[in-house]
Amino acid sequence: MTAPLAGSLPDPPKHVAIIMDGNGRWAAARGQSRQSGHQAGAGPVRTVLKAASNLGVKYLTLYAFSTENWARGQDEVENLFALLTQYLDSEVAELLQEGVRLKGVGDLKRLPQEVLTALAQAEELTAHNKGITLSLALSYGSRAELTAATRDLAIKVKAGEIAPSDINEDLLAQSLWTGTLPDVDLLIRTGGEKRISNFLLWRIAYAELYFTETLWPDFGEEDLKAAIADFHSRQRRYGRTI
Numbered sequence: 001m002t003a004p005l006a007g008s009l010p011d012p013p014k015h016v017a018i019i020m021d022g023n024g025r026w027a028a029a030r031g032q033s034r035q036s037g038h039q040a041g042a043g044p045v046r047t048v049l050k051a052a053s054n055l056g057v058k059y060l061t062l063y064a065f066s067t068e069n070w071a072r073g074q075d076e077v078e079n080l081f082a083l084l085t086q087y088l089d090s091e092v093a094e095l096l097q098e099g100v101r102l103k104g105v106g107d108l109k110r111l112p113q114e115v116l117t118a119l120a121q122a123e124e125l126t127a128h129n130k131g132i133t134l135s136l137a138l139s140y141g142s143r144a145e146l147t148a149a150t151r152d153l154a155i156k157v158k159a160g161e162i163a164p165s166d167i168n169e170d171l172l173a174q175s176l177w178t179g180t181l182p183d184v185d186l187l188i189r190t191g192g193e194k195r196i197s198n199f200l201l202w203r204i205a206y207a208e209l210y211f212t213e214t215l216w217p218d219f220g221e222e223d224l225k226a227a228i229a230d231f232h233s234r235q236r237r238y239g240r241t242i
Protein backbone atom coordinates (compact mmCIF):
# COMPACT_ATOMS: atom_id res chain seq x y z
CA MET A 1 0.00 0.00 0.00
CA THR A 2 1.32 3.46 -0.85
CA ALA A 3 1.19 5.74 2.18
CA PRO A 4 -1.16 8.66 1.49
CA LEU A 5 0.11 12.22 1.87
CA ALA A 6 -0.74 13.76 5.23
CA GLY A 7 -4.31 15.04 5.14
CA SER A 8 -5.19 13.36 1.84
CA LEU A 9 -7.36 10.30 1.46
CA PRO A 10 -5.85 7.14 -0.05
CA ASP A 11 -7.03 6.28 -3.56
CA PRO A 12 -10.22 4.22 -3.51
CA PRO A 13 -10.12 0.75 -5.09
CA LYS A 14 -10.68 1.30 -8.82
CA HIS A 15 -12.72 -1.88 -9.32
CA VAL A 16 -14.97 -3.33 -6.62
CA ALA A 17 -16.80 -6.61 -7.26
CA ILE A 18 -19.53 -8.00 -5.02
CA ILE A 19 -21.01 -11.46 -4.49
CA MET A 20 -24.44 -10.45 -3.19
CA ASP A 21 -25.27 -13.43 -0.99
CA GLY A 22 -27.86 -13.95 1.71
CA ASN A 23 -31.17 -12.86 0.17
CA GLY A 24 -32.77 -16.25 0.87
CA ARG A 25 -31.67 -16.36 4.51
CA TRP A 26 -32.76 -12.75 5.03
CA ALA A 27 -36.25 -13.69 3.82
CA ALA A 28 -36.38 -16.99 5.74
CA ALA A 29 -35.54 -15.16 8.98
CA ARG A 30 -38.70 -13.09 8.40
CA GLY A 31 -40.90 -15.99 7.32
CA GLN A 32 -40.97 -14.58 3.78
CA SER A 33 -40.44 -16.14 0.36
CA ARG A 34 -37.05 -16.23 -1.39
CA GLN A 35 -38.61 -13.90 -3.93
CA SER A 36 -39.12 -11.18 -1.33
CA GLY A 37 -35.50 -11.68 -0.28
CA HIS A 38 -34.34 -10.95 -3.82
CA GLN A 39 -36.73 -8.01 -3.99
CA ALA A 40 -35.19 -6.64 -0.80
CA GLY A 41 -31.79 -7.19 -2.45
CA ALA A 42 -32.53 -4.58 -5.11
CA GLY A 43 -32.41 -1.78 -2.48
CA PRO A 44 -28.71 -2.18 -1.64
CA VAL A 45 -27.89 -2.28 -5.37
CA ARG A 46 -29.07 1.33 -5.60
CA THR A 47 -27.43 2.41 -2.31
CA VAL A 48 -24.11 0.73 -2.99
CA LEU A 49 -23.91 2.02 -6.56
CA LYS A 50 -24.41 5.59 -5.37
CA ALA A 51 -22.01 5.22 -2.45
CA ALA A 52 -19.32 3.57 -4.59
CA SER A 53 -19.61 6.33 -7.18
CA ASN A 54 -19.37 9.03 -4.50
CA LEU A 55 -16.31 7.33 -3.01
CA GLY A 56 -14.54 7.46 -6.38
CA VAL A 57 -14.80 3.79 -7.37
CA LYS A 58 -14.68 3.59 -11.19
CA TYR A 59 -16.01 0.05 -11.76
CA LEU A 60 -18.60 -1.86 -9.74
CA THR A 61 -19.36 -5.43 -10.80
CA LEU A 62 -22.27 -7.30 -9.22
CA TYR A 63 -22.87 -11.06 -9.38
CA ALA A 64 -26.59 -10.93 -10.16
CA PHE A 65 -27.12 -14.38 -11.75
CA SER A 66 -24.53 -17.14 -12.05
CA THR A 67 -24.28 -19.98 -14.55
CA GLU A 68 -25.08 -22.26 -11.60
CA ASN A 69 -28.21 -20.26 -10.69
CA TRP A 70 -29.93 -21.75 -13.77
CA ALA A 71 -30.31 -24.90 -11.64
CA ARG A 72 -32.60 -23.11 -9.15
CA GLY A 73 -36.35 -23.70 -9.28
CA GLN A 74 -38.09 -22.33 -12.36
CA ASP A 75 -40.20 -19.96 -10.24
CA GLU A 76 -37.17 -18.44 -8.56
CA VAL A 77 -35.31 -18.04 -11.88
CA GLU A 78 -38.34 -16.38 -13.48
CA ASN A 79 -38.77 -14.09 -10.49
CA LEU A 80 -35.13 -13.08 -10.59
CA PHE A 81 -35.35 -12.21 -14.27
CA ALA A 82 -38.57 -10.26 -13.72
CA LEU A 83 -36.82 -8.33 -10.96
CA LEU A 84 -33.79 -7.63 -13.14
CA THR A 85 -35.96 -6.44 -16.02
CA GLN A 86 -37.89 -4.21 -13.65
CA TYR A 87 -34.64 -2.83 -12.22
CA LEU A 88 -33.24 -2.08 -15.67
CA ASP A 89 -36.45 -0.44 -16.90
CA SER A 90 -37.08 1.62 -13.78
CA GLU A 91 -33.49 2.69 -13.06
CA VAL A 92 -32.30 3.69 -16.49
CA ALA A 93 -33.34 7.35 -16.09
CA GLU A 94 -31.52 7.54 -12.76
CA LEU A 95 -28.43 5.83 -14.24
CA LEU A 96 -28.41 8.40 -17.04
CA GLN A 97 -28.75 11.29 -14.62
CA GLU A 98 -25.96 9.96 -12.41
CA GLY A 99 -23.59 9.38 -15.36
CA VAL A 100 -23.48 5.61 -14.77
CA ARG A 101 -22.46 3.38 -17.67
CA LEU A 102 -24.22 0.01 -17.51
CA LYS A 103 -22.94 -3.23 -18.99
CA GLY A 104 -24.00 -6.86 -18.89
CA VAL A 105 -21.28 -9.51 -18.67
CA GLY A 106 -21.85 -13.22 -19.07
CA ASP A 107 -23.37 -15.73 -21.44
CA LEU A 108 -26.01 -13.15 -22.32
CA LYS A 109 -27.55 -15.05 -25.24
CA ARG A 110 -29.05 -17.50 -22.71
CA LEU A 111 -31.10 -14.74 -21.07
CA PRO A 112 -34.83 -14.40 -21.71
CA GLN A 113 -35.75 -11.90 -24.42
CA GLU A 114 -37.27 -9.34 -22.03
CA VAL A 115 -34.04 -9.14 -20.01
CA LEU A 116 -31.96 -8.88 -23.21
CA THR A 117 -34.15 -6.07 -24.51
CA ALA A 118 -34.03 -4.11 -21.24
CA LEU A 119 -30.28 -4.67 -20.99
CA ALA A 120 -29.57 -3.63 -24.58
CA GLN A 121 -31.62 -0.47 -24.09
CA ALA A 122 -29.88 0.45 -20.83
CA GLU A 123 -26.46 -0.27 -22.33
CA GLU A 124 -27.16 1.83 -25.38
CA LEU A 125 -28.61 4.77 -23.47
CA THR A 126 -25.76 4.89 -20.96
CA ALA A 127 -22.91 3.99 -23.35
CA HIS A 128 -21.45 7.50 -23.44
CA ASN A 129 -21.69 8.20 -19.72
CA LYS A 130 -18.39 9.01 -18.08
CA GLY A 131 -19.11 8.05 -14.46
CA ILE A 132 -18.85 4.70 -12.71
CA THR A 133 -19.28 1.56 -14.85
CA LEU A 134 -21.86 -0.79 -13.34
CA SER A 135 -21.42 -4.31 -14.71
CA LEU A 136 -24.13 -6.84 -14.00
CA ALA A 137 -22.79 -10.39 -14.19
CA LEU A 138 -25.73 -12.31 -15.70
CA SER A 139 -25.61 -15.98 -16.59
CA TYR A 140 -21.99 -15.58 -15.62
CA GLY A 141 -19.44 -18.20 -14.58
CA SER A 142 -15.66 -17.87 -14.86
CA ARG A 143 -15.04 -21.36 -16.18
CA ALA A 144 -17.60 -20.85 -18.94
CA GLU A 145 -16.03 -17.45 -19.66
CA LEU A 146 -12.52 -18.91 -19.96
CA THR A 147 -13.81 -21.80 -22.07
CA ALA A 148 -15.61 -19.41 -24.45
CA ALA A 149 -12.51 -17.20 -24.77
CA THR A 150 -10.31 -20.23 -25.48
CA ARG A 151 -12.75 -21.45 -28.12
CA ASP A 152 -12.83 -17.99 -29.78
CA LEU A 153 -9.05 -17.87 -29.92
CA ALA A 154 -8.88 -21.42 -31.35
CA ILE A 155 -11.32 -20.40 -34.09
CA LYS A 156 -9.13 -17.39 -34.93
CA VAL A 157 -6.01 -19.55 -35.07
CA LYS A 158 -7.79 -22.05 -37.33
CA ALA A 159 -8.92 -19.22 -39.62
CA GLY A 160 -5.32 -17.96 -39.80
CA GLU A 161 -6.27 -14.64 -38.19
CA ILE A 162 -3.74 -15.10 -35.39
CA ALA A 163 -0.80 -17.43 -34.73
CA PRO A 164 -0.65 -19.58 -31.56
CA SER A 165 2.34 -17.48 -30.52
CA ASP A 166 0.13 -14.35 -30.57
CA ILE A 167 -1.81 -15.72 -27.60
CA ASN A 168 -0.57 -14.00 -24.47
CA GLU A 169 -2.14 -12.83 -21.22
CA ASP A 170 -3.35 -9.55 -22.74
CA LEU A 171 -5.06 -11.21 -25.70
CA LEU A 172 -6.70 -13.83 -23.50
CA ALA A 173 -7.89 -11.14 -21.07
CA GLN A 174 -9.36 -9.10 -23.94
CA SER A 175 -11.19 -12.17 -25.23
CA LEU A 176 -13.10 -12.63 -21.96
CA TRP A 177 -16.69 -11.43 -21.43
CA THR A 178 -15.05 -9.07 -18.94
CA GLY A 179 -12.59 -8.00 -21.67
CA THR A 180 -13.03 -4.26 -21.18
CA LEU A 181 -12.91 -4.36 -17.38
CA PRO A 182 -9.73 -3.82 -15.37
CA ASP A 183 -8.55 -6.29 -12.73
CA VAL A 184 -10.59 -6.32 -9.52
CA ASP A 185 -8.99 -4.54 -6.56
CA LEU A 186 -11.52 -5.46 -3.88
CA LEU A 187 -13.87 -8.45 -3.87
CA ILE A 188 -16.64 -8.38 -1.27
CA ARG A 189 -18.85 -11.33 -0.38
CA THR A 190 -21.82 -10.81 1.90
CA GLY A 191 -23.75 -13.51 3.75
CA GLY A 192 -20.97 -15.19 5.74
CA GLU A 193 -19.68 -17.80 3.27
CA LYS A 194 -16.01 -17.63 2.38
CA ARG A 195 -15.82 -18.74 -1.21
CA ILE A 196 -15.43 -17.31 -4.69
CA SER A 197 -18.19 -19.31 -6.42
CA ASN A 198 -16.73 -19.16 -9.94
CA PHE A 199 -16.74 -15.33 -10.00
CA LEU A 200 -14.22 -13.32 -12.05
CA LEU A 201 -11.40 -15.84 -11.52
CA TRP A 202 -9.07 -14.18 -14.03
CA ARG A 203 -9.76 -10.66 -12.80
CA ILE A 204 -9.33 -11.37 -9.07
CA ALA A 205 -5.77 -12.74 -9.34
CA TYR A 206 -4.49 -10.01 -6.99
CA ALA A 207 -7.75 -8.73 -5.51
CA GLU A 208 -8.06 -8.19 -1.79
CA LEU A 209 -10.87 -10.39 -0.43
CA TYR A 210 -13.40 -9.14 2.11
CA PHE A 211 -16.01 -11.39 3.69
CA THR A 212 -18.81 -10.12 5.88
CA GLU A 213 -21.58 -11.87 7.81
CA THR A 214 -24.03 -9.13 6.79
CA LEU A 215 -26.74 -10.48 4.52
CA TRP A 216 -27.01 -8.63 1.20
CA PRO A 217 -30.41 -6.94 1.87
CA ASP A 218 -28.86 -5.40 5.03
CA PHE A 219 -25.67 -4.20 3.30
CA GLY A 220 -25.43 -0.42 3.07
CA GLU A 221 -23.15 2.54 2.63
CA GLU A 222 -21.43 2.07 6.01
CA ASP A 223 -20.69 -1.57 5.17
CA LEU A 224 -19.11 -0.53 1.87
CA LYS A 225 -17.03 2.09 3.68
CA ALA A 226 -15.90 -0.54 6.21
CA ALA A 227 -14.84 -2.87 3.38
CA ILE A 228 -12.89 -0.06 1.70
CA ALA A 229 -11.27 0.95 5.00
CA ASP A 230 -10.18 -2.67 5.43
CA PHE A 231 -8.83 -2.64 1.85
CA HIS A 232 -6.69 0.38 2.74
CA SER A 233 -5.22 -1.48 5.71
CA ARG A 234 -3.83 -4.21 3.42
CA GLN A 235 -0.36 -4.21 1.94
CA ARG A 236 -0.62 -5.17 -1.74
CA ARG A 237 2.59 -6.81 -2.88
CA TYR A 238 1.59 -8.56 -6.14
CA GLY A 239 4.01 -11.39 -5.34
CA ARG A 240 6.92 -9.02 -4.74
CA THR A 241 8.70 -8.05 -1.56
CA ILE A 242 8.40 -4.44 -0.47
Ligand code: FPP
Pocket residue numbers: 020021022023024025026038039041042045062063064065069083084087136191216
Ligand atom coordinates in the same frame (compact mmCIF):
# COMPACT_ATOMS: atom_id res chain seq x y z
C1 FPP B 1 -27.75 -14.89 -3.64
O1 FPP B 1 -28.57 -15.00 -2.51
C2 FPP B 1 -28.28 -13.91 -4.54
C3 FPP B 1 -28.69 -14.15 -5.82
C4 FPP B 1 -28.65 -15.46 -6.44
C5 FPP B 1 -29.28 -13.10 -6.65
C6 FPP B 1 -28.77 -11.71 -6.49
C7 FPP B 1 -29.84 -10.83 -6.94
C8 FPP B 1 -30.20 -9.70 -6.36
C9 FPP B 1 -29.47 -9.07 -5.23
C10 FPP B 1 -31.45 -9.07 -6.86
C11 FPP B 1 -31.31 -7.68 -7.26
C12 FPP B 1 -30.26 -7.45 -8.26
C13 FPP B 1 -30.29 -6.43 -9.13
C14 FPP B 1 -29.13 -6.18 -10.00
C15 FPP B 1 -31.46 -5.55 -9.25
P1 FPP B 1 -29.17 -16.42 -2.11
O2 FPP B 1 -30.53 -16.50 -2.68
O3 FPP B 1 -28.26 -17.51 -2.56
O4 FPP B 1 -29.20 -16.30 -0.56
P2 FPP B 1 -29.05 -17.50 0.50
O5 FPP B 1 -27.62 -17.96 0.41
O6 FPP B 1 -29.35 -16.82 1.79
O7 FPP B 1 -30.05 -18.54 0.11
